[in-house]
Amino acid sequence: MVRVSVAVSLLAVAACAAPPTDGSAPGPTQGAALEPALFTLAQLDSASAPAQARRARAAGEHRLYAVLGYALIFPRASGADADRLGYRIIAGTSDHYRSDHERAFNEAAHAYAAAWNVEMLRSGR
Numbered sequence: 001m002v003r004v005s006v007a008v009s010l011l012a013v014a015a016c017a018a019p020p021t022d023g024s025a026p027g028p029t030q031g032a033a034l035e036p037a038l039f040t041l042a043q044l045d046s047a048s049a050p051a052q053a054r055r056a057r058a059a060g061e062h063r064l065y066a067v068l069g070y071a072l073i074f075p076r077a078s079g080a081d082a083d084r085l086g087y088r089i090i091a092g093t094s095d096h097y098r099s100d101h102e103r104a105f106n107e108a109a110h111a112y113a114a115a116w117n118v119e120m121l122r123s124g125r
Contacts, residue, residue: 036091037065041101044090044108049115057123063087064120065113067106069095075114077121085120 063086067073072089074082090109097103 035088037088038091039109039112041105041108044105044112046108046111046115049112050119053116053119057120062120062123064117065090067093067109067113069093073110075110075117077117081117081121 064074064077064082066082066087066089067075068089074087090113093106093109094102095106097106
């Protein structure tokens with residue numbers, strides 16, 4: 001329950017931040033440890049997630065991505081994995097959609113997080 005409360009508070013802060021303007025996907029190394037990861041729908045390309053995760057891992061990053069729903073979800077990873085490696089929440093995720101764009105964003109965020117997390121778990125850290 002604490003994770004969900006913290007996550008909701010952090011998402012309020014995320015509304016004040018802007019995604020990168022250079023077209024790159026924001027890796028978990030950007031910002032403070034508890035700062036949500038900001039993505040646009042175009043940046044959530046699950047096919048590029050493994051390569052981005054490998055580059056991030058080579059730079060010393062190891063955290064997983066999480067999405068919000070009724071609870072905090074770690075696609076293709078467990079809570080124990082997230083406790084061991086750390087995690088960042090993809091801002092704007094939810095299990096309640098008010099538009100087709102929100103549905104597409106959330107589906108893409110889930111797929112991206114799953115592909116990223118699988119690659120991060122391969123490191124065996």
